[in-house]
Amino acid sequence: MNDKRFIEVSFPVKEVSEESAREKNIRHGHISTLHIWWARRPLAASRATSYAALIPAPENVEEWDKKRQFIINLSKWENSLNHSDIAKAKKDILSANGGRPPKVLDPFAGGGSIPLEALRLGCETYAGEYNPVAVLILKCTLEYPQKYGKPKVEKEGWFETKKNPLLEDVKRWGKWVLKEAKMEIGRFYPEDEDGSIPVGYIWARTIPCQNPSCGAEIPLMRQFWLAKKNNKKIALKLFVNNGKVVFEIAKNPDFDPAKGTVKGAIAKCLVCGSTVDANTTRRLFQQGKSGQRMVAVVLHNPRKKGKTYRIATDKDLEAYKEAEKYLEEKRAKLMDEWGIDPVPDEETPEGKGKGAERAFSVRNYGLNTYGDLFNSRQKLALITFTEKVRLSYQKMIEEDYDKEYAKAVVSYLG
Template sequence: MPPKKKSPVPCPNLHTLPENAQPRLMDKGTLHCLASQGGAKERYGKGKTPHTIHVWWARRPYSAMRTLVFASLDSGESPKSRNLASDLGRLPVSESKDAEAAAKMLSRQYAEPPRVLDMFGGGGAIALEAANLGCKAFSLDSNPLAVFIQKSLLGFTQEAENWPPDLLMESGRRVLERLERETAPLFPMRNSEKGPVQAYFYTYETACPHCGWKFFLSKRPWLSRKKGREACLEFHPGEEHAVYRIIHPSRDYKPSRLWKKTGIVCPVCGRGCGAPNYSQCREVLTALCRGGHGKGKDFEAGSPEAQADSVIMEEMESAVLAYLGQGLPQTKIPKWSGIFNPAIYGMDSHADFLNPRQRLVLLLLMKSLRTEFKALSQSESETVARCMVGLLSGLVDQLIDWNSRLSMWIPQNEQAGRAFCGPGVPMMWDYAEIDPLLNGPANLWKKLDRIVEGAKAIPSFSTAPDVRLGAAQNLPFKDGLFDAIVTDPPYYDNIFYSSLADFFYSWKKMVISILSPELTGFDSTESPRELVASVQRHNSKLDAHESYCRELTQALCEGARVLKESGLISLIYSHSSLNGWDALVKAFRASPFLITSVQPLCIERKARPRGLASGAVNTCLVFVGRKSAKPKHSQCLSELADRLEDIADCGFAQDLISQGWSEEDAGLALFSQGAALLANSSGESTIDDREALALVEYIVASRLSGFKISRRRSL
């Protein structure tokens, strides 16, 4: 007989349950086994969940959140609970058989559907899964774009009831066919005999202030790095001005560089020119891309024939803006070195990051969406129209993210790359513009397919989630209302949500205005209650840190107020810096919550965008807390060290490694146990939190050498 599979080592219990606490499946300490596998798998899937419809950042896999919500509510007394939770973590969101079984199990444990709150709703995954399990779900966010995304997915789709997916595809095709006709004058080479041009490559030209020589600012000249198809732009001085050509070098070819730490260097006189200003540069079309025969694409030098007539574009833009009753966005891009760089180089407003043709295509798309809304309101109903256009507004996200002056070209796979994947936005001195109505890179037809597939995965709820615009620090709910709080707050300074969201909101609100007009009365999505450690918003790094501590403390205190005495909070968090953990410790300590366990989830994509200078890991942690009226006890460093040593010796971290977790991720799971023990202390002893966290790091690193906590300050 084959040997029995070894049972996983559960997460340690850090504190006994308070008297009024209701035991839950979460208290078994095996969430990492139940949810991580399905969550990680879902991260690599494409077009199978509602995440693919709209752009939002750092969203959690639905499968993992489904398991987390269930484990946060279920009593864990039934032998079936653990198996059911494990099945929930592996299913796609659209396969509801086990979700229905879980909902029935919960209904037998509660006199009425349990109430679940997500205080930081973001993209809405937690609220969707809570409603999917038959709960009364409530979701709050201070960002109006996040609230619109949730209303589109969780509200409009339920109000329209049994809308057919075929209608969404038909409607989307009408929108794109109309857009294709209206953009025809903008792309003279769309119907070229040599084949349509799918992408256009640009860089900038500037003049040396010393010798007057004009040269190019290209930093990313590669067009293709596919083996055997290498293509690169080569720039060099000509007789009168700089010139360029497409070459086909070997893979180890290294283009010449003009950029130094202090700015650019003139290739003729060799003198430093400082940092260039985008508004004083000339934009140059350098290359064109056509669909190749067989594998890869064909590249050729740019041509004036590929450009649209500027007078025609100006006239069309004025006409579209008049139809929409709007002007171009006047909001400013943050000037934030190392985080949001475009404004540092003179790209000031949210109208500047698109070139005239990209901007006009975007405006024509919003015109087409509004036209479709009017037509559907007459042929179907306004409710159905709101549902269809709310989902199809994800096409706007596609254009903004993949077709702007900040969108890069990825030569390794000859595809357009995202501009706004976070955590910041670099300035691009080379960018790719696409024709989004062709069957080429980042086209809208493929995006429509993904929208339809994602929409099919949205369940029908017995009760639609209650989605609200508001701040977690001032919850609009009465005391003791919720059975569980399951939430995923911003992680200190990992993502600056409002600054990223404004690139979308400044344009997308032209469509949001006909769907949710109450969400469009803002110049910016930034809120003074946004939870983020931002030096840009505060006077210093210390002020940014203290503000985050204060606001997270207030949110946790508000969460405790609206949570039932028997309830539970499951708060997801992770960070790579000592400051990020210090903030979490201080906030939990100042709240009425005791942390009873910390359970890791390995649900991140290995190749996801990394935090600047952060050495980000692939694990996030679920802090499970209960309300307690008793004062927290003081403890000394030796007591903290002894307790953490005991936890380390129980084999929990080594068991994670045996399951395939990296030392870095397993180390973070162990480190979080020490941080939770510190948060459960009163802080009235001689312990300095940063000193204590450094000791916790030392204990973890002595067992797992791959683990390290950064000492960087807030960004």
């Protein structure tokens, strides 16, 4: 008996690869926006290969051409919710498997692309993972939408509307969390006088120049681009003033912003021109002799399109220092309430051995705990949002939400 699958005989690699590459630029509605996963498979490729692996090999050239073209169309992002295409794919798969949905197992499911597409194609799907982050992603991608996210018809007079209860609650409580967090820590992100809102702060880690006759602060930045589009080129420009490196904003720069002050941990002092070798740079970090400097602020004005940039001011730095003070109060309060430090104090990988532990080690730069990866205001924001998400769960229980359902909602918020 010839039981070859289509994918064993042929597959439109070029076309599906192009759709997979195009998918990287899609944000709205894509599962990649749910949570970062480092080895996430493209949905286009997952959908196309799953289908091609579950239907039989073509019997003739005409059938091959039709199936091949269908696979190309099926891989397109805009067809991922095309009911007629998905229905045809399901029918083909059922027909090829004796009228029963085939069982699909992904034992290393990661971000969930393959099991999601198998579900979309009507398969009985199983996903396994060992990493707890991946397990949470899989629950939010596969389990909770199936369990709680089926639209319900609501009648309002003569009108009927379909509402997804899970979606509505995630939106409702997401707004609540954001509102509560803004009320508490919004003052540490002051608006500009024209109403522009800070949406990002650009910092540089620093080390002192090791030239005994210099000792200037070296901002460690690999490149200086802020915006690099055809119609918008903005960069940071550095110059020396009274023995100190000063920044300014440069539009359409006449220098190469791709050349920074550090490469491979080898740093260059712009004041005296001397270099700091990689081992010395790492040693300075490990000895606690590194610093940090707020360089620029990224802004968005709700009444205008796009982002603007300006150099950080004393007012920006003062807001940060106030956040530092408040972090200590907040941290102590939550430590008393929770019984653990709200700022992650688990050790970062040592960088020994093989694989991810070696690849992701930051110990060489004195970042010994996960909390060390963030500055004070970032820590404050993270623990505040964590607190508000926990409080949202308590409020849901007070409103008689089912505990498992409330857990599903806060899984998306956290």
